[in-house]
Amino acid sequence: MILTQCAVCATDLGLTLGKKCGRCSTRYCGAECQVQHWQEGGHDNLCKKIKKAGGAEQYNANTKYTEAVAVAAEACADDTExxxxxxxxxxxxxxTKEGLVRGCACRGTAGFAHVSCLAEQAKILFEEAVENNWGEKVVNERWARWYSCSLCEQRYHGDVKCALGWACWKTYAGRPETDWARRLAIEVLGNGLFGSKDNEAALSVQLAELAMKRRLGSREENILVAQNNLANTYEKLGRVEEALRMRQEVYSGRLKLYGEENERTLISANNYASTLVTLERFEEAKSVLRKTMPVARRVLGEGNDLTLRLRWNYAKGLYKNSAATLDDLREAVNTLEDAGRTARQVLGGAHPLTEGIKGDLRWSSRAILTAASRK
Incomplete structure (x- = not known):
């Protein structure tokens, strides 16, 4: 995680509380833990090394990055041989002698790379756009290389996403807190940790990110993005009611800011509906999705990742409802079959979205057989 806890007792310090080592900036809740770390925790031997690396935050980022790259290369070893x-x-x-990874939608012999190469490419492309003042659109497109493939344009997932998250944070962690690349990097890191299912670490990063954005007076949309990411993590940790309240706030905020056809509004609607399904508030979920799906299909297209996710959630809202009719179940199966075919064509069979739809298709098909046998 980023350094928001005491190095000795793990007390939460946020981004401003506690004490820091005067040489390397390692953080402590107070003088007692600082002395203990020096005398018993080995800090006397590490302090100069940490300072040389750029301070505690940078040292931690470098270490976590190296660990994450090794995990990602190992996870991809069979595919990249x-x-x-x-x-x-x-x-x-x-x-670095690191192995290859591939965590996007590329297939065949495309998309294999080293995390170090992907990170260096992203850094160079982004800096080139900023230095040449190529405008917000180009700068944002270049920044996207930190989390999406330059070949297939799909987002990285799993351990590769986590490794790139640490790569991004390692690159910009040493900049001032007000630097906008650093503020974007902490978001990439939080999403990367979430993508690798390290949810406790993701929560720590995302809480720090939200607190920082509020303290710096960030734009409303940036606050909404941080809240949305935090809601994702709350839900994964089983804190679903907290997630729902935050999702409702984000959806309402974006609807007012952008209107119903904006992609960010559609993303928020999907997330809100997904949490409603989790809480078995199926009628509310279906109401949101029936308004949103036609908009997504018209604005984004049938093969868009978000359109597929909206349809997937709609099918889950149908077949998971204990009060579902046979017609509801058939509609769910038909929706999943159609969305599954499109997902395989666009994203490939190994993509998490494709696999998720396939799994729910099995369950909904069984639900039809069970319902039919009762008649």
């Missing part, structure tokens, strides 16, 4: 990086054209990275 015999392949080469599309950026440096080597199988083993010349400097």
């Amino acid at each position: 015999g392949q080469t990086c599309f950026i440096c054209t080597q199988a083993l990275h010349w400097k």
Whole structure:
């Protein structure tokens, strides 16, 4: 996690509380823990090393990045065997000796790369756009290389997403808190940790991000983004009522800011409906989705990731309802079959969305058989 806790007792310090080592900025809740860490925790041997790396936050980011890259390369080892990086054209990275990864929608021999190469590419492309003053649209497109593939344009997922999250944070952590690239990087890190299912660490990062944005007076949309990401993590940790309250606030806020056809509003509607399904408030979920799905299909298209997710949630709202009729169940199966075919064509069979739809198709098909046998 980023450094929001005491290095000795793990007391939550947020971004402003407690004490720091005067040399390396390692954080403590007070003098007692600082002395204990020096005398018993090995800090006397690490302090100079941490300072040399750029301070406690940078040292922690560097360490976590190295660990995350190793995990991602190991997770992708079977898929990447015999392949080469599309950026440096080597199988083993010349400097870091890391293996290859692929965590997007590329198929065949496309999309294999080293995390280090992906990170260097993202850094160079982003800095080029900023230095040449190429405008917000281009800058945002270049920034997207930190979390999406330059070949297939799909977002990275799983351990690869986490490794790139640490790569991004490592790159910008040393900048001032007010620097906007640093503020974007903490969001990429939180999403990366969430993507690798390290939800406790993601929660710590996202709470720190939201507190920072509020303290710095960020734009309303930036606050809503942080709230949305935090709601995702609350739900994964089983804190669903907290997640629902935050999702409702985000959906309402974006509806007022952008209107119903904006992609950010559609994302919020999908997230809100998904949490309603989790809480078995099926009629409310279906009401939101029936208004939203036609808009997404018209504005974004049938093969868009978000359109597919809206349809997936709608089908879950149908078949998971204990009061579902046979017609409801048939509609759910038909929706999942159609969305599943599109997902395979656009994202590939191994993508988490494709696999998720496939799993719910099995369950909804069984629900039809069970309901039919009762008649």
